[in-house]
Amino acid sequence: MNTDLPFFEDVHRQLASDLQAWCAANLPEGEPDDVDEACRDLVAVLGKSGWLRYAVPSEGGGTLDKLDSRALCLIRETLAYHAGLADFAFAMQGLGSGAITLYGTDELKQRYLPKVAAGEWIAAFALSEPEAGSDVAAMTTSATLDGDEYVLNGTKTWISNGGIADFYTVFARSEPTSGAKGISAFIVPANTAGLTIAERIEVIAPHPLATLQFDNCRVPVSNRLGAAGEGFKVAMQTLDIFRASVAAAALGFARRALAEALNRAKQRQLFGQSLADFQMTQAKLADMATAIEGAALLTYQAAWLRDVKGVITTREAAMAKMSATESAQQVIDAAVQIFGGLGVKRGEIVERLYREIRSLRIYEGATEVQKLIIARSLLKESNR
Numbered sequence: 001m002n003t004d005l006p007f008f009e010d011v012h013r014q015l016a017s018d019l020q021a022w023c024a025a026n027l028p029e030g031e032p033d034d035v036d037e038a039c040r041d042l043v044a045v046l047g048k049s050g051w052l053r054y055a056v057p058s059e060g061g062g063t064l065d066k067l068d069s070r071a072l073c074l075i076r077e078t079l080a081y082h083a084g085l086a087d088f089a090f091a092m093q094g095l096g097s098g099a100i101t102l103y104g105t106d107e108l109k110q111r112y113l114p115k116v117a118a119g120e121w122i123a124a125f126a127l128s129e130p131e132a133g134s135d136v137a138a139m140t141t142s143a144t145l146d147g148d149e150y151v152l153n154g155t156k157t158w159i160s161n162g163g164i165a166d167f168y169t170v171f172a173r174s175e176p177t178s179g180a181k182g183i184s185a186f187i188v189p190a191n192t193a194g195l196t197i198a199e200r201i202e203v204i205a206p207h208p209l210a211t212l213q214f215d216n217c218r219v220p221v222s223n224r225l226g227a228a229g230e231g232f233k234v235a236m237q238t239l240d241i242f243r244a245s246v247a248a249a250a251l252g253f254a255r256r257a258l259a260e261a262l263n264r265a266k267q268r269q270l271f272g273q274s275l276a277d278f279q280m281t282q283a284k285l286a287d288m289a290t291a292i293e294g295a296a297l298l299t300y301q302a303a304w305l306r307d308v309k310g311v312i313t314t315r316e317a318a319m320a321k322m323s324a325t326e327s328a329q330q331v332i333d334a335a336v337q338i339f340g341g342l343g344v345k346r347g348e349i350v351e352r353l354y355r356e357i358r359s360l361r362i363y364e365g366a367t368e369v370q371k372l373i374i375a376r377s378l379l380k381e382s383n384r
């Protein structure tokens with residue numbers, strides 16, 4: 001991590017150094033046997049230690065006045081460097097409660113955010129559907145108004161924390177329209193009648209993931225986040241914040257891969273010299289470090305623009321996410337190559353990173369979606 005960049009203030013430098021020390025002392029290496037239990041424990045310990053207080057604003061028990069993009073990014077970069085599952089646990093508390101922070105009534109903020117910050121309630125974000133992933137506006141889950149309740153029916157899938165969450169931020173079509181218009185956002189407590197876990201999904205870098213089924217699941221109108229029909233905007237604005245933090249997590253993985261590769265290159269002897277003595281290795285290391293620093297600049301620029309300039313950073317966050325996740329994949333692949341056979345052996349850090357980085361190029365908007373967002377923004381600007 002490079003906190004000498006001009007994007008940071010003292011509060012960020014202190015945060016990064018405190019968290020770095022905490023991670024080294026508290027986060028276990030390796031992958032747990034039971035990811036559900038590990039995630040619950042991680043949320044609890046991140047809450048008790050105060051780190052989750054950066055996932056919500058001060059009005060909801062947070063440390064800083066508002067969601068601070070630079071703090072979110074620094075925390076994710078640091079956690080990802082040490083343990084991907086800890087990064088996941090932190091990120092989901094933020095993403096799962098982000099729409100409450102942005103659009104919740106005072107009552108909802110007071111009910112949910114302090115519990116999220118304390119690590120007492122686990123949050124989740126339920127947007128994707130089997131036929132509506134990248135094209136999220138194609139969603140068909142319905143929310144029908146019935147008196148002072150909405151009745152939800154449909155399926156959500158690829159839901160992180162599905163199965164262990166205490167509540168879900170759910171997006172569903174509440175108006176008889178198609179496309180991005182007519183979607184609304186709701187908080188649905190996990191124990192609501194009619195909400196079931198239809199399937200748990202196993203992935204290459206294990207974390208809690210599930211398909212949710214809504215069958216006549218009733219939530220009060222007061223659980224709606226934002227106005228009726230405004231849900232697409234609620235989702236996109238939440239993603240605008242957290243996409244930059246995905247870039248930061250990728251940076252953390254990539255920095256760890258480079259550190260591991262440097263150690264390995266110095267230690268490994270072959271053909272009468274160390275692996276690091278070969279120019280071919282040096283070229284790899286140079287490319288890895290340069291890619292990392294480039295991605296860091298884009299990531300923290302996006303965060304700084306949002307925090308300090310107060311501008312809408314949809315395009316910058318998309319650039320950061322695309323660049324950092326794609327380059328981290330290359331960096332980690334190079335680290336695996338430097339490790340040789342050991343690089344694909346289960347239990348090796350670079351092997352774990354190789355599996356962990358892959359989904360970051362897909363979730364919260366695949367690279368192809370980020371390209372669409374960037375190009376559309378450029379074209380719109382050039383028409384002005």
Ligand code: COS
Pocket residue numbers: 125127128133134135136137180232233236237239240314363364365366369372373
């Ligand atoms: N902030 C605020 N409003 C936004 C917005 C943003 N970041 N992005 C779009 N909108 C608004 C648009 O301005 C438009 O409003 P108007 O109709 O009033 O002009 C409306 O939302 C629809 O936007 P758009 O036409 O761009 O929607 P599309 O259906 O073409 O979809 C993409 C746009 C592809 C960008 C969107 O579907 C997307 O992000 N997909 C990926 C979803 C994702 O990240 N899934 C992962 C889930 S979490 S793991």
